[in-house]
Amino acid sequence: MKLAVDAVVFGYGPSPKVSVLLVKRKYDPFKNHWAIPGGFVEEEEGLEEAVYRELEEETGIKLNYLEQLYSFGNPKRDPRERIVSIAYFGLVRPDAYNVVAATDAKEAEWHSIDHLPELAFDHDTILETAIRRLRSKITYEPIGFELLDETFPFSDLENLYTSLLGREIDRRNFRKKILSLGMLDELEIKVKKGAGRPANLFQFNKERYFQLKNDGFVFEL
């Protein structure tokens, strides 16, 4: 029996779309299929440590956020031998989005979660679980900010939520709600995006959020 970790890494952009980082397998089984990056846990290594190491080796990416997702242990999930995989769930900022390095063994690429290729092993199940988790978690924890730049125009947040929740959101109500939570700092900087009125930049204030959370406040949309 072997123990592996796999990481479903989400990125946002460019434009309103959420993507996941996949690697192309160069060897059998499932040669040339896309798969979630991951690998075996070393004997003396922590689980998260293993995730960071494997991601570094296979894709060169650095995460902004990581949490454990679920463990998959069906005895037949790998055709060769029994492998139990502890799956993780990570988020990256747009800066990291482009620095996906292919190594000699794998080719790494972003794939929109709306058009996914066939995946190796039970990775479709894992990815599905991760997408469900992301979709629901953004409504009760402020993790969406980990997918945006440090400072962002409000419309980015709005677009992220509409594309993840898959439905229209009333712009006025959404802005009112988010701003009323008091976790965003409004900067005195404006940014222009082609045509249209320049937008103010906002920044998520993590300290303030933890402070509010300690006082019994709960983030909820």
Next chain:
Amino acid sequence: MKLAVDAVVFGYGPSPKVSVLLVKRKYDPFKNHWAIPGGFVEEEEGLEEAVYRELEEETGIKLNYLEQLYSFGNPKRDPRERIVSIAYFGLVRPDAYNVVAATDAKEAEWHSIDHLPELAFDHDTILETAIRRLRSKITYEPIGFELLDETFPFSDLENLYTSLLGREIDRRNFRKKILSLGMLDELEIKVKKGAGRPANLFQFNKERYFQLKNDGFVFEL
């Protein structure tokens, strides 16, 4: 590296208290300490299967509900060697509450979650995680019913929630809210509890719940 499963099993009662099932270790390390029941996963066995088997072997108990909790993989969590444990979270009805069978190797007992003994390994962390999960999960999924008898007076439900949430609940509002969800069948049977007016019995209608859920309804308190 070895893989284990551990199961935090909650029971309710008698009277307003939530308990967890622990086993007393007969051998070192942590000889005579209380621990969460569990054991190694066999080569060809599914994870949940392993949980059911271990619980049967160590405590003789049958579960009403089981879900995966979290995986614990700190390299030093077991002083002997590297053991990664996938923790589960189970609920039993009061009927099962008393049939806790001790085997030759272990002594099994219910412990109120308000007065816990010192636990072996990192089992205090696991148990804490499980309690947090139980507390929050009863507010967004109807799992509380798995801790009550099939039919129960409304006050049982009320007491379960007050003791789990650790705060008073307005009886009238709570009843209104729960009944308005339309998941409970009211039976034409009354039950007497010492002094006081006899109470009507209720029953959770699982089919109805899944039907509502499919129609986009979300349980939420």
Next chain:
DNA sequence: GCAAAAGTGTTACAATTACACCCATGT
């Protein structure tokens, strides 16, 4: 008849929803 638990409605307040026009910029 008194203690103990079950049952029941109304009103004030807070939160959510629905909805449409003006503003600042680029072309």
Next chain:
DNA sequence: ACATGGGTGTAATTGTAACACTTTTGC
């Protein structure tokens, strides 16, 4: 001047929270 995206307020509705007395039984 027109197209593009940014920014803003109010009213109706809905949901939540607060609150106290009557009923049925055992003793």
